[in-house]
Amino acid sequence: MMKEEYGFHVDVAKCTGCKTCQVACRSLKESETSKFYRRVYEYTGGHWQENNDKTWHQDVFAYYVSISCNHCQDPICVRVCPTTAMHKDAETGLVLVDHKKCIGCRYCEWACPYGAPQFDPEQGQMTKCDGCIDRLARGEQAMCVTACPLRALDFGPIAELREKYGSVDEIAPLPEKKHTRPHLVITGGRHARPALSKDGAVLNKKEF
Amino acid sequence: MHQLSLVFFTVLIQASTGLLLFSGIQQFKTIANGQPRIPINNLGFQIILWTLFTMGALASLLHLGKPSNALNVLYGIQTGSPLSLEVLSVGVFGTLLLIYSLLTWKKAQIQKYNFFLGLTILAGLMVSYATARVYTLPTIPAWNSTWTLVQFFMSVLALGSVGFLFFQSQQQEKSSSAPQTRTAIIILFLLMANIVFYNKWSNNIILESGLALPSWNFFIPRIILLVTSFVLLLFSGKKNNYASQWTYTLIFVCVLASELAGRIDFYNLQKISGMLQIFAY
Numbered sequence: 001m002m003k004e005e006y007g008f009h010v011d012v013a014k015c016t017g018c019k020t021c022q023v024a025c026r027s028l029k030e031s032e033t034s035k036f037y038r039r040v041y042e043y044t045g046g047h048w049q050e051n052n053d054k055t056w057h058q059d060v061f062a063y064y065v066s067i068s069c070n071h072c073q074d075p076i077c078v079r080v081c082p083t084t085a086m087h088k089d090a091e092t093g094l095v096l097v098d099h100k101k102c103i104g105c106r107y108c109e110w111a112c113p114y115g116a117p118q119f120d121p122e123q124g125q126m127t128k129c130d131g132c133i134d135r136l137a138r139g140e141q142a143m144c145v146t147a148c149p150l151r152a153l154d155f156g157p158i159a160e161l162r163e164k165y166g167s168v169d170e171i172a173p174l175p176e177k178k179h180t181r182p183h184l185v186i187t188g189g190r191h192a193r194p195a196l197s198k199d200g201a202v203l204n205k206k207e208f
Numbered sequence: 209m210h211q212l213s214l215v216f217f218t219v220l221i222q223a224s225t226g227l228l229l230f231s232g233i234q235q236f237k238t239i240a241n242g243q244p245r246i247p248i249n250n251l252g253f254q255i256i257l258w259t260l261f262t263m264g265a266l267a268s269l270l271h272l273g274k275p276s277n278a279l280n281v282l283y284g285i286q287t288g289s290p291l292s293l294e295v296l297s298v299g300v301f302g303t304l305l306l307i308y309s310l311l312t313w314k315k316a317q318i319q320k321y322n323f324f325l326g327l328t329i330l331a332g333l334m335v336s337y338a339t340a341r342v343y344t345l346p347t348i349p350a351w352n353s354t355w356t357l358v359q360f361f362m363s364v365l366a367l368g369s370v371g372f373l374f375f376q377s378q379q380q381e382k383s384s385s386a387p388q389t390r391t392a393i394i395i396l397f398l399l400m401a402n403i404v405f406y407n408k409w410s411n412n413i414i415l416e417s418g419l420a421l422p423s424w425n426f427f428i429p430r431i432i433l434l435v436t437s438f439v440l441l442l443f444s445g446k447k448n449n450y451a452s453q454w455t456y457t458l459i460f461v462c463v464l465a466s467e468l469a470g471r472i473d474f475y476n477l478q479k480i481s482g483m484l485q486i487f488a489y
Contacts, residue, residue, distance in 0.1 A: 067483075076347060082284035082291035083277070101280045104273020106210070107291050113347040115483035119210075124273030175483065179347050 005073070005093035006131055007158035007183025008142075009165050010066050012192055014152035017042055017064035024147030025068070028132070035118040037129040038068040038144050039208055043173050045193075045200025061191035061200065065171065066153060068144065069116035069129035070182030071095045077108035077117050086117070086126070093158075093183070094131040102126055113175035114182070131155065158183040170195035173202050211475040213270035218339055219367070219467050220264030221298065222360060224257055225332030226368020227375065228305070230388070232329045234372070236322060248325065249312040252378050256371070261305065265298060290341040297331070297338040304328040336360045350413045350477035355406050359474065363467050366399045367460075370437065374460035377453045389444050396438045396463070403430060403470065410477060417480045426469035433466040 017040055025038040046060035075095050077086045085101035086108050088094070097117070102125040108117040109126065117128045132142040140146070142155040154161060165185045170177045172193040177184075186192075193199045231248050248254075269275050284292030308328050312318040340357040369392035376388070407427055437459045444455060 076345070079287075080289055080291065080345070081287075082289040082295070083280035084283040084287060085280070101277065101283065102274060103277040103280055105271065105281075105291060106273070107289075107342075110478055110481070111345050111347055113481060113483065119273060121273070126273075173483070175347070175481075 003091050004157045005071075005159070005183060006136075006156065007071055007161055007185065008068070008145075009154035009156075009161045009185040009187070011150075011152040011154075011165075011187040012063050012065055012171065013187055013189035014150045015040075015064045015066055016150060018149065020147045020149055021066050021144035021153055025129070025144045028143045033118075033120045033123070033127040035120060035127055036208060037116075037118075037127075038066060040064050040066045040204075041173055041202050042204040043193075043200050044203055061193075063189050063191050065174065065186075066144070067114060067174065069095055069131070070114060070180070070184040071129075071131060072183060073181035074179075076111045076113075076180050080107050080111045082107060089133065092131065092133065092136065094133055095128070096130050096133065097126050097128060099123070099125055113179055158185070161185045172197040172200060211271070211478075212472075213267045215468055215471040215475060216267035217264050217271070218360070219363060219464070219471050220260045220267065221301075221332075221339075222336055222363040223367035223371055223464065223467075224260035224264065225301075225329070225336060226364040226366070227253075227257055227260065227371040228332055228368075229329050229364065230368045230372035230391075231375070232325050234388075235319075235325065238319075247312075247318055249309070249315060249318055250379075253375055254309060256375055256378075257305075258309075261302065265302065268295075268298070290338070294335070294338040294342050297335045301328070301331040301335050304331050333361075333364070336364055348478055348481040350410055350480050351474075353409075355409060356474075358402060359406065359470070362395075362399050362402050363471075365395045366463055367467060369395045370441075370456070370460050370463045373441075374456045377456035389441055392459075393438065393441045396434055396441065400431065400434050400438070403427070403434070413477070413480060426473050430466045430469050433462040433469075437462040437466075 019040045022036055022038050022040050026036055029037060042062065042064055044060070044062035046058060048056055048058045048060070050056055071088075071094050075086070075088065078088060078095060081087075082105060083101040083103055085098045085103070087096060087098060089096050095116075104119065104124045104126060106119050106126070109115075109119055117126045119125075120127045132140070135142065142153075145153045145155045154165070162185055165187055168186045168188060169182050169184045171186050171188050172195055174195055176195050228248075231253065235248055269278065272278060281289075281292045281295045285296055304324070305328055308321065308324050311321050311324065337357070337360075340360045343351040343356050344353070346352050369388070373388055373392055440455055440459050
């Protein structure tokens with residue numbers, strides 16, 4: 001039985017896509033990996049259409065979704081891991097990699113619909129967001145949350161986050177929640193599209 | 209493509225299973241008639257079988273980022289990880305194969321070990337089943353289907369049937385292989401039909417995902433290779449006698465190349481999955 005189950009809150013309405021969270025995380029984990037544990041997706045779509053009276057109207061939209069590991073309730077990466085290297089921390093419910101066990105088979109990378117576990121070729125092993133578990137032990141917030149200038153991110157026990165921000169946990173371009181039950185709460189803006197929506201596309205793919 | 213080693217692993221292990229299956233059937237059929245014409249403990253057969261199995265098993269290790277930790281896969285057996293169970297099944301198959309090879313080594317009468325042979329073949333088929341389970345992940349729609357299992361078993365049958373003809377052709381003894389040729393013709397026909405239907409099904413998934421997926425680059429080459437093998441087999445079957453070694457070697461190489469290409473296409477479909485779609489192309 002976990003003492004607490006931690007998760008993230010992302011306020012899409014507040015996020016301006018400045019990527020400070022992404023950079024702060026990367027700076028903190030620089031000695032560990034060259035991968036981006038947190039990624040900010042720029043999701044845009046819509047069209048301009050001409051009316052009968054020759055005027056134009058548009059339904060163009062854009063929003064940013066900042067995502068790292070969601071430290072899911074039922075993490076498929078943990079379920080499939082052949083070495084039990086991928087595991088949930090007993091105290092915090094955070095999904096962590098035990099590098100003494102990991103063989104770098106990348107099975108978790110295939111299975112995770114959020115693309116959270118990433119293979120580091122230099123280590124030959126998987127790496128991922130650990131929810132800044134060492135900072136958490138010191139009573140500090142996760143680095144991405146601390147760095148966010150818009151206060152669009154939050155991190156804490158998921159029960160508290162759900163009470164505070166609601167229970168929405170899927171939005172385009174994220175996948176459906178049904179396979180892993182993510183510890184994620186999203187405050188969608190007025191443009192937010194449902195998961196699996198084909199209305200828009202991620203435009204900043206090359207950043208990753 | 210980081211899964212290239214897995215392409216070789218899956219195809220070569222399935223080829224060794226198929227080869228053992230068809231040779232085993234041949235051996236079971238000759239129980240009443242005494243010793244089979246070309247027994248499984250024949251040196252040439254053992255070389256082909258072990259080359260396929262060993263190369264496949266070694267290829268799987270190349271996929272690991274940290275092979276020195278490889279034994280840790282045993283931890284996953286307790287938790288039921290499909291990958292651990294696949295590794296376990298390969299280990300069981302390899303062990304049974306080794307025991308059977310040692311038991312029958314240089315023996316004239318090997319029929320008394322037929323039960324053990326059947327057990328080894330069953331273990332080989334279990335490897336293909338376990339491998340299919342690895343890929344039927346709910347988060348990867350293009351893999352999460354019975355097609356995965358069907359494809360793997362079609363590989364066993366196709367590579368086994370033409371592999372057996374190839375093996376027979378390496379023997380000095382000239383003998384009719386018409387029944388085996390007919391079986392291989394039927395299997396190749398079924399394989400081609402399977403590829404066409406699977407292509408149609410997976411193209412629908414690609415369309416649904418909205419991706420411009422550069423998959424199925426090998427669809428046309430595969431069909432060409434299989435049609436070539438099919439025609440060569442038809443020609444061999446018509447003659448109703450032993451076609452040349454080169455013909456069967458060419459057929460085996462064509463089917464093997466086709467299966468390797470098909471497996472590359474299969475792994476490409478993994479990219480239609482959650483956020484991976486974003487990074488795929």
